[in-house]
Amino acid sequence: MLRVKPTKSAWLIMLSIVLIVIGVYLGEPDTVLRKAIYICMECIGIG
Amino acid sequence: MAKAKKKGGKRHIIQLFFACITNSFVTGFVGGKIFRGKLKYICHPGLNCYSCPGALLSCPIGSLQAVLGSRSFLFSTYVFGMILLFGALLGRMVCGFLCPFGFVQELLYKIPFKKKIKTFKGDKPLRRLKYIVLVVLVIALPMLLKTSGDSSPVYCKYLCPAGTLEAGIPHVTYDKLAKPPALVNALPEGSLPAVNLIKGGVELSQPKLKTGWLFLWKLSILIVIVLLSIFIYRPFCKYLCPLGAIYGIMNPVALYRLNFNKDKCISCGICAKRCNMGIDPTKNANSAECVRCKDCVNACPTGALSTSFSLDSLVCKSAERKGI
Known part of the structure; x- marks a missing residue:
């Protein structure tokens, strides 16, 4: 009988999805968007 | 024997x-x-500054620092999680x-350039x-x-050359070319960043930028x-890129990988010679330094090297032994 086990890649993909979901639940995407929709003065070497 | 294919080609497209x-x-x-749409909730897989005038996605390293510094x-x-998924x-x-x-x-x-540098003394330690x-x-x-408050993105602020190229130069150039009205010109220098310039009745998108040290x-x-x-192939990727560091660690477990078939190899060494990242794919096909450019795959005359993206590598199948 064949036994099927997830590999490291599968665990990593599952972990990354779980992390993304937790981040969305905590409201992280809003912080990302807030930073990304205004010119980042530090990134361009001004601030 | 398969004929070696042309370098780059389709990949550059x-x-x-x-x-x-x-x-x-x-x-x-x-x-x-800059773009202000909801696509910026998503991170670009590569290093692409979100302040680039054309950018539709967020920079993964900039976003990571924005949240870590909040x-x-x-x-x-x-x-x-998003970087891990990519x-x-x-x-x-x-x-x-x-x-x-x-x-x-x-x-x-x-x-x-007369002499391209493939490796030098200190190349390997520098990659760390x-x-x-x-x-x-x-x-x-x-x-x-x-x-004492939200911190600034240290990497973006002091190191990232992608931000300077993709966002700094375009914004500063635009800002220098957009002539401010005389009134604004008369204002003391220090007060300029707080003023939104009015040019021909149209409010410009940003205050006057003041470049300094x-x-x-x-x-x-x-x-x-x-x-x-x-004269050095991808020096930033080799020595400084934090995103490349994360992806490099994940090279051996990623679904997209380089496969080496020892039985087909004739040990001609063409693959190692062709590799601009200085890797010998016959020794470590999934090295953290490999950027998967496929130059070695295209150069191999026997087809001993190949790339694959297989969902089969999500599971390993083994025969179950009874009575244990």
Whole structure:
């Protein structure tokens, strides 16, 4: 009988999805968007 | 024997296409603005500054620092999860195919130069620098400096040449070209950043930018990287890129991988000679330094090297033994 086990890649993909979901639940995407929709003065070497 | 294929080719078309499609907010280039749509919730897989006038997506390293440096969060699971997902699926194939800054460096390396440097004394230890950049500049400092408020993105502020190239130069150039009205010209220099300029009745998208030592520092870093790129292949990716460091660690477990068939190998060494990242794929096909450019695959005369993206590698099947 064949036994099927997830590999490291599968665990990593599952972990990354779980992390993304937790981040969305905590409201992280809003912080990302807030930073990304205004010119980042530090990134361009001004601030 | 299979004939060796031409170097680059289709990959450069993919690189160009991806760089253009993810930086296709044309209005930004024309009007000195940046994209403000909801696509910016998503991170670009490669190093692409979110302040680039054309950028439709967020920069993964900038976003990671924004969340790590925010007092509202202890750690960034959302951005880290997204980087982990790209890495688990593609590994450093992102560097070889999807990173706009990597593409720029590759184009610079195509400029004819008498002596291209493949390796030098200290090359290998220097490659560890990117892990230090990742841990210290990207993760530790933004987390440690947020005691008295949200901290600034240290890596973006003091090191990132992609930000200078893709955002700094376009915005500063636009700002210099947009002539301010006389009244604003008469204002004291220090008060300019707080003033929104009015030109012909149209409010410009940004206040007057004041370049100082920081801009010069970042510009110097960019110039050094550009000059180095002419005779060293992807110097920023090799020695400094924190995103490449993460993807490199994930190369051995990513679904997209390089396969080496020992039975087909005739030990001619062409693959190692062709590799611009200085790897011998017959010794370690999934090295953290491999950007999956496939130059070795195309050069191999016997087809001993191949790439694969297989969902089969998500599971391993083994025969179950009874009675244990």
